[in-house]
């Protein structure tokens with residue numbers, strides 16, 4: 001089995017970023033969403049981005065953001081990937097990819113097989129879809145530590161690359177990989193000691209667990 005790529009999302013400090021780099025994660029996620037405990041300003045992201053350059057790819061996460069918000073973050077932080085975590089349509093995703101000239105990933109909330117089928121709508125519009133857990137109304141659309149029924153995406157073979165998110169942590173990520181054969185895993189609260197507070201030891205353990213499964 002090929003070892004999946006690893007994304008550590010919600011990085012907001014240089015210590016957490018360094019821990020992700022040391023643990024050989026592939027992607028660092030910066031959240032640009034004011035309601036999130038992991039939110040970073042463009043200024044903070046610029047500093048993190050400079051530290052990350054050439055060492056780990058930089059993913060900017062947005063929730064139904066307008067072009068000006070994304071443009072400001074792009075300019076400050078030279079993002080490699082735009083991750084869309086709201087209700088963005090395939091057309092909107094494609095438009096953003098064309099406008100900013102970077103890869104776009106679309107997160108899809110999953111609670112049923114029909115939710116997984118929506119991924120096909122994004123073929124050609126995005127580089128990758130991320131299957132994440134559906135979160136309760138009135139809460140954050142991600143980063144809640146909730147998982148979904150992995151059998152819905154087990155060995156998924158669709159017309160677009162994909163990844164698995166939602167409730168992944170050092171203790172369950174190996175099982176998730178074995179059960180789904182996902183090519184990418186994404187975690188946030190599973191490597192935190194409190195909401196928004198990344199734990200360097202948990203980041204290391206998560207990445208070790210991924211490699212042990214792959």
Ligand SMILES: O=C(O)c1ccccc1NCC(=O)[C@H](O)[C@H](O)COP(=O)(O)O
Nearest residue numbers: 009036142143144145166167187188189
């Ligand atoms: O992390 C956040 O605070 C967040 C806020 C709004 C939208 C998405 C958010 N996170 C998305 C991620 O990429 C997470 O890694 C993904 O949802 C998994 O989170 P978790 O279940 O906590 O590992």
